[in-house]
Amino acid sequence: MTALLIAIPLLTAFLFVPFKEKAKFILPIIVLINIVLLFNLSINSVEAMGGWKAPFGIVLVLDSASFYTLLVVNIIFLIISLIPQITENGFSILLLILLASTNGLILTGDIFNSFVFLEITAAAAYIIASLKKNYYGAYKYLIVGSIAGGFYLLGAIYSYVGTGSLNFADISLNLNSSFLPFVSLMLFIGLAVETKILPLAGWVPDVYASGSPLTPAILGTGVTFTMMYLLGRIFITIFNGYFLDVLYIFGLLTLILAEIAAFRQEKLLKALAFSSIAQAGLVLSTISLNTYDAIKAGYFHLLNDATAKIILFVIAATVVGNFMKNKTAGISFSIASFSLIGFPIFAGFRSKLLILQSSFEKGDYLLPTVLLFSTIIEAAYLLKWNVRLWHNENEETKQIPWNIVLITLILALLIIFIGIFPDLYLKVSENITDGLMNYKAYVTTVLGGM
Amino acid sequence: MRRVFALLISLGLILFFVNSLSILPEYGNVELSKVSNAYINKSVNGNNEKVKFGESKDLEDGAANVVTSIVVDYRSFDTLGEVTVLFTSALGVGLILHGFKRKTYGRLPNFILRVSVGILLPLILLFGVYVFVHGHLTPGGGFPGGTIIAAGILLLYLSNEEFDLSKTSKFVESYAGSLYIVVGLVGLAIGGVFLINFLPTGVVGDLFSAGIVPIVYILIGFKVGAELSGVIADLYREG
Numbered sequence: 068m069t070a071l072l073i074a075i076p077l078l079t080a081f082l083f084v085p086f087k088e089k090a091k092f093i094l095p096i097i098v099l100i101n102i103v104l105l106f107n108l109s110i111n112s113v114e115a116m117g118g119w120k121a122p123f124g125i126v127l128v129l130d131s132a133s134f135y136t137l138l139v140v141n142i143i144f145l146i147i148s149l150i151p152q153i154t155e156n157g158f159s160i161l162l163l164i165l166l167a168s169t170n171g172l173i174l175t176g177d178i179f180n181s182f183v184f185l186e187i188t189a190a191a192a193y194i195i196a197s198l199k200k201n202y203y204g205a206y207k208y209l210i211v212g213s214i215a216g217g218f219y220l221l222g223a224i225y226s227y228v229g230t231g232s233l234n235f236a237d238i239s240l241n242l243n244s245s246f247l248p249f250v251s252l253m254l255f256i257g258l259a260v261e262t263k264i265l266p267l268a269g270w271v272p273d274v275y276a277s278g279s280p281l282t283p284a285i286l287g288t289g290v291t292f293t294m295m296y297l298l299g300r301i302f303i304t305i306f307n308g309y310f311l312d313v314l315y316i317f318g319l320l321t322l323i324l325a326e327i328a329a330f331r332q333e334k335l336l337k338a339l340a341f342s343s344i345a346q347a348g349l350v351l352s353t354i355s356l357n358t359y360d361a362i363k364a365g366y367f368h369l370l371n372d373a374t375a376k377i378i379l380f381v382i383a384a385t386v387v388g389n390f391m392k393n394k395t396a397g398i399s400f401s402i403a404s405f406s407l408i409g410f411p412i413f414a415g416f417r418s419k420l421l422i423l424q425s426s427f428e429k430g431d432y433l434l435p436t437v438l439l440f441s442t443i444i445e446a447a448y449l450l451k452w453n454v455r456l457w458h459n460e461n462e463e464t465k466q467i468p469w470n471i472v473l474i475t476l477i478l479a480l481l482i483i484f485i486g487i488f489p490d491l492y493l494k495v496s497e498n499i500t501d502g503l504m505n506y507k508a509y510v511t512t513v514l515g516g517m
Numbered sequence: 518m519r520r521v522f523a524l525l526i527s528l529g530l531i532l533f534f535v536n537s538l539s540i541l542p543e544y545g546n547v548e549l550s551k552v553s554n555a556y557i558n559k560s561v562n563g564n565n566e567k568v569k570f571g572e573s574k575d576l577e578d579g580a581a582n583v584v585t586s587i588v589v590d591y592r593s594f595d596t597l598g599e600v601t602v603l604f605t606s607a608l609g610v611g612l613i614l615h616g617f618k619r620k621t622y623g624r625l626p627n628f629i630l631r632v633s634v635g636i637l638l639p640l641i642l643l644f645g646v647y648v649f650v651h652g653h654l655t656p657g658g659g660f661p662g663g664t665i666i667a668a669g670i671l672l673l674y675l676s677n678e679e680f681d682l683s684k685t686s687k688f689v690e691s692y693a694g695s696l697y698i699v700v701g702l703v704g705l706a707i708g709g710v711f712l713i714n715f716l717p718t719g720v721v722g723d724l725f726s727a728g729i730v731p732i733v734y735i736l737i738g739f740k741v742g743a744e745l746s747g748v749i750a751d752l753y754r755e756g
Contacts, residue, residue, distance in 0.1 A: 070594075070711035074698050077601060081694035084608070085687045116594040117704075117712045123552055123561040125594045157612050164605055171598070183598035190602055194609035202613075228541060231550025245540045252533070 069114045069127045072101055072137070072170045080163035090159035095148040097163065101170070102141050110134050113176070113513055121176065121513050122234035128176040128513055132502020135495045136173050136296040139370065141166070143289040146377060146478070152468050153280040153381065155198060165191040165285065169293040176513055178223045179233045181297065186216055188290060189261070195282055196274040204273030211260050211270050219257025226250045236513035239305040239506065251310040254301055261294040263347040265321035272332075275340035280384035283336070287343045287380060288373040295347070295369055296499070299354055303362065303503045311355040318355060319437050321348025326441040330448045335383050335456075338448055339376075342407065345441065346372040352434055353422050359500060360425035366496035367489075368418035371406060374482055375415065378403035378475045385471060388461040395472050397457060399479035404449040406482045409442055414485035414492070556587055571722045579718030579727035580653040588658070589730045589737075593712045597697060600737060604694060607744040610751045617754040619681075626676050634676040641669035649738030653727040659734040663741025670746040674753055683750040686743040693740035700729055700736070 079097050083090040108129055116125040129137075144166050147153075154162065168187035175181050189212045197205035223233065229246030230238045242250070259267045275283040302311055322345050329341030350372070353365035382400045390397025406413035419438065426434040485492050502509070542548070555561045559568050559576045570581060580586035588596050625631070649662025673680050704713035719726035 068705075070701070070705065074701060074711065077597075078695055078698045078702075081604070081691055081698065084691040084694075085684075115710065117590065117714065118708060118710045119561050119591055123555055124591055157615070160608065161605070161612075164601065164608075168598075168601070179592075180595055180598070183595050183602070186602050187598060187605060190605040190609065194605070194612060197609075197613055225537070232552045243540075249533075249537045249540070 068104075069108060069112065069129050069174060070116065071104055072174065073167050075100060075104075076163045076167040076170070080160050080167065083160055083163070087157035087160055090157070090163065091148075091151045091154060094151075094159045094162055095145065098141055098145045098148055098166065101166070102138070102145065105134070105137055105141065108134075111512055113515075121515070122232040122237035125180045126176040126234065126513060127174040128235075128509070129174060130502045130509065130512060131498040132296070132300070132500075133173050135498045135502075136292065137170060139373075139495060140169050140173065140289050140293055143285075143292070143373065143377070146474060147281070147285055147289070150381070150468075150471050150474055152471065153284065153385070155279075155281075158195065158198065158281065161191045161194055162285070165195070165290070169289060172293050172297055176235045177233050178226055178235060178238065182216070182220050182223050185219060185257070185261070185297075188293070189213075189216060192286055192290060195285065196277070198279035198282055199277045201274070201277035201279070201282075204270065204277055208270040208274050211267060215257045215260035215267065217257075218253045222250050222253030222257060225253065234513065235300070235305050236510040239307065240510060240514075247306065247309055251302070251306055252313075255310065255314065258294060258298050258301070259317070262291065262298055262351065263321075263344045264317050264351060265324055265344065265348065266317075268321070268325075268344045268347075271344050272337045272340040275343065275380070276334060276336035278336070278384060280381045283340065283343070283380040283384070284377055287340075287376050291343075291347060292369060292373055295350060295354075295366075298351070299362070299366075299499075299503045303354070303357065304506050304509055307506055308357045311357050314355040315352045315434075318348045318350075318352025319434065321345065322352065322441050323348075323437055326444040330444050332448075335452055336380075338452065339379055339383060342445065342449075343372075343376060345445070346376075346407075349422070349438065349441075353426070356426060356429050356431060356434070358425060358429055359504060360421070360428060362500045362503060363493070363496050364418060364421035364425045366499050367421060367492055368415075370492045370496060371414040371418045371482070371485065374478055374485075375403040375406045378478050378482075379407070381471060382475055385465075385467055386456075387465045388463040389459055390457045392464045393467055393472075395476055396467055399472075399475040400456070401453055402479040402482055403475075404453055406486070408446045408449055412483065412486045414482045414489070417486060417489045556591055557583060559586065561591070568721060571720065573721045574719070576718055576721065578714065578730075579721055580730050581722045581726075582653055582655065582658075584656075585653045585658055585730060585734070586727075589653070589733050590714060590727070593701075593733065596733075596737070597701070597712070600694065600697065600740060603741065603744055604690070607690075607748050607751075610748050614751050614754060620754055621678055626678075630672075630676050634672050638669050638672060641672070642666060645669065645738070645742065649734050650731065651724070652734035652738075653730045654722065654724070659737025660741055662734075662738040663743075664745060666738070666742035667745030667749065670742070671749050674749055681750065682746055686747040686750065689743035690740055690747060693736045693743065697733060697736045697740070700733060704729070 112129050114127045168184045171184040193209045196208050226238050229243040230241050325341045325345035329338045332338040350365045350369045354362045378399050382396050406415035409415040409419040423435050558565050559578050578586045578590045645662045645665035648657040649659045652658030701712040704715050705711045707715045714728040716728035718728045
């Protein structure tokens, strides 16, 4: 039954090719069906596609980690589908394909299958990146993404040579140790583009700052969350913590360099794009501390970041001129940016506090130092932008659709709610962490008690 | 400075790949892994008996072409994904080039082209259909078969300025893709597993063998042919 999560959106996307314009009406219904279906599935089930058992065929694994990640990503898609104004004609079909492919990426237990879904996600993302005639950014993304896809494929091939099978659980059990450094480096290069880790994140500002609200709102939240989950699945569950030291260094470099770059930007959307890169770096270095608390804090922070980023990107791309004319949207924007900085009573404060706690527990003082320093930079530029948007001479006004105002306001209230009672998000991130760290349970569930 | 960095990174990658060669098995001396063995002997669930062409009956997978048996049966879910990759790319070409006019030259194409299309087109279409119908027996299958058919459609576009197939190709693409998933869903309804081979597999090497494999390959052939024809129609515009 798990396969339906992928089959239903894909079938709808195929059926709606001749009537592209109508797809935006069906999108929220399909996402709702998916969420309802998800709650009716039993956790810890393994489904073999075509009936070929692991490690021979492709398996879809639904454990607590993939269940909660699916829930988060599908809810993000639901939110995006409820504001159809930001989707141009015909692009709803791409959202359906993206939904199918992210669901597949989260569920799959097979490395080549994950490459295929990575390719679909990337292909849909390139096209979404070309919205608002942003062909330069999309082209840059296409080149970087395709080369990274090549590295991921090569990593999959090497792991097949080293193991004799493509199954994740089998790779983690039987991979020849001389292959480990090569496979992990190639898979990391492949994933670094999509998770926005710095030497390979040069495409992000060009793509996110195209002026279309849809591009950053979906790529920076749903797709990033999926990729971070996949990275955790590969490096924490399969390689069992190997190679995480390298990831830690790259994460810290990304965090500090991207915050400095964001500070120097003259355009709001570019600043937000660099801030998005920086948060990805922070989450990466936090989860690569590889303790239960650190991984929990990392995914908790990623959830907060995703919630804030939907608000920030949608409002930054739709509001023209002064916030005094659009007070509600302005208040949501300010709340989201305060959460990003980490002021108390906002959600970001909770997760930054947890990150600090968990890294002190691990005896690591480098991450807290860098985090506090980057928070100062972050506060400086986000406050500057808040002041500039509330008090400027721009008299242009544009009516913002009511549903954008309503949804961003609800999300902003959610941020305050999480800041006071963080249990909801903590439960999600705890469950993701449980699933990712429980390496033995994963292998036995997939390979059936070997 | 940029060039120095680029040089250093390229040198690093070259060193990395040269280093990685030493751990790969020697050329021609590869031991088949358990998965490859199971695929070749068609016994993921069986007992590793040798498969005999034209004799072995009712195996778990009936395709004589080992590549096809992997692509459309053992790893059919990946193929569904690859079909979607092509679908997404074709859709993207259509969305990005939307709004440009069809390119016209205002004069009749070359006489040789017009006449030879009439002779070549049926042969090309027949060959394309042959390739994807026999995908489970001989090298080929839905992807090359569909491409051959699209090449025939390209000839039609070149030889006739009025020719337009973009609407039809959209419908064919849509229904062929949906039917692939429907075949998978029928498997889910009958066998309880998505994309399970629910038809009898027959004797290895017969035209009517291998269960759903030829059906899926015919659908892929139509879908790929329609998609590539759609791409041709989209690209044939004034920029």
